[in-house]
Amino acid sequence: MNLSIKRITNLLLFFAIATSGILKAQITITNNNMPVAGDTLRHSIAVADGSLDFSLTGADYNWDFSSLKFASQDIFYYKALSATPYSFYPKLAGTVGLKTADSVPLGITTLEQLYTFYKTSASSYTATATGFIVSGFPLASLYTDPDIIYNFPMKFNNSHTDHYSVKTSIPTIGSFKQEGDRNTTVEGWGKISTPYGANIPCLKIKAVKVEIDSLITSFFSFGIPVSTVTYTWLSAGEKIPLLEVTGTEFGGTFTPGVMRYRDSSRIQLMGIRDLKLSSNSIYPNPAKDKLFFKETISNGTSCLIYDVTGRVVLSGVISDNTLNIETLAPGTYQLFCLSTSGAIIRSFIKE
Structure with missing residues (x-):
């Protein structure tokens, strides 16, 4: 009886170890x-x-x-x-x-x-x-x-x-x-x-x-x-x-x-017609590594930058009234930021 219990215990232990290995095994992409x-x-x-x-x-x-x-x-x-x-x-x-x-x-x-x-x-x-x-x-x-x-x-x-x-x-x-x-x-x-x-x-x-x-x-x-x-x-x-x-x-x-x-489909909470546009402007334009905002904008404000084809090429956040654009290739872009004062939509050139 004790021998049978021992065998069963060993089998259960082996199964647990084997199953754990299978569950943790890496996948293969084909x-x-x-x-x-x-x-x-x-x-x-x-x-x-x-x-x-x-x-x-x-x-x-x-x-x-x-x-x-x-x-x-x-x-x-x-x-x-x-x-x-x-x-x-x-x-x-x-x-x-x-x-x-x-x-x-x-x-x-x-x-x-x-x-x-x-x-x-x-x-x-x-x-x-x-x-x-x-x-x-x-x-x-x-x-x-x-x-x-x-x-x-x-x-x-x-x-x-x-x-x-x-x-x-x-x-x-x-x-x-x-x-x-x-x-x-x-x-x-x-x-x-x-x-x-x-x-x-x-x-x-x-x-x-x-x-x-x-x-x-x-x-x-x-x-x-x-x-x-x-x-x-x-x-x-x-x-x-x-x-x-x-x-x-x-x-x-x-x-x-x-x-x-x-992702699955997500509902946009706000359409362009519903947006309040901000009068905030950016400088310099053309710019090299950074864009500065004329009026104070909160740290952590999210911004998206689109190229001329409409693709998002950079997403960033405002820090000390500045947006870092040094990773952008030279070209013409559209900036979109959603701040507490409204949406900031501006075109600019990266040198």
């Missing part, structure tokens, strides 16, 4: 977890929160970002080639298109309806082509060196380095070229909590990217290198990141820029 044509995936852009450290990582780690506050929402529409303006390019067959911007001005011309086209295979998720419209003409090109976003199966401590390049000829102008290097590392696994859900099993990926976008003509070639760091948390149950934070890194310190997380 090609089955990537977006497909027809997916409409909602995400929220978060208000800046300087108290959060997105660089923390490790094995069996619990990331708690449930305090993130929603500022605005958007939807990623993944489309079959036939549903995009580039359906007559047979070399794009088998790809899934995602519109990345409505328009991008380049001085002597403007790119419109910008798309990136992706292919998913058992071994990778890759950007293989781009498309944009110039003067009403849809133009598309395959990458000469595809941009490998993820390698599969994706597990903790996996890493890869990738060089990518794509160049599109623009009639009567020249060409537009995007070229860069991506260094990707799966640097953590565990569970993440966001406003969308709590304790969701995930992998954390760090991608360091240096890219140069160049407009090339017979008279000049103009390009600006941009270096970014992106932290991404992926789960097996969602086709876009549970959380994606893009920013810059200097001296080992990460400064977040845009934070977006997978």
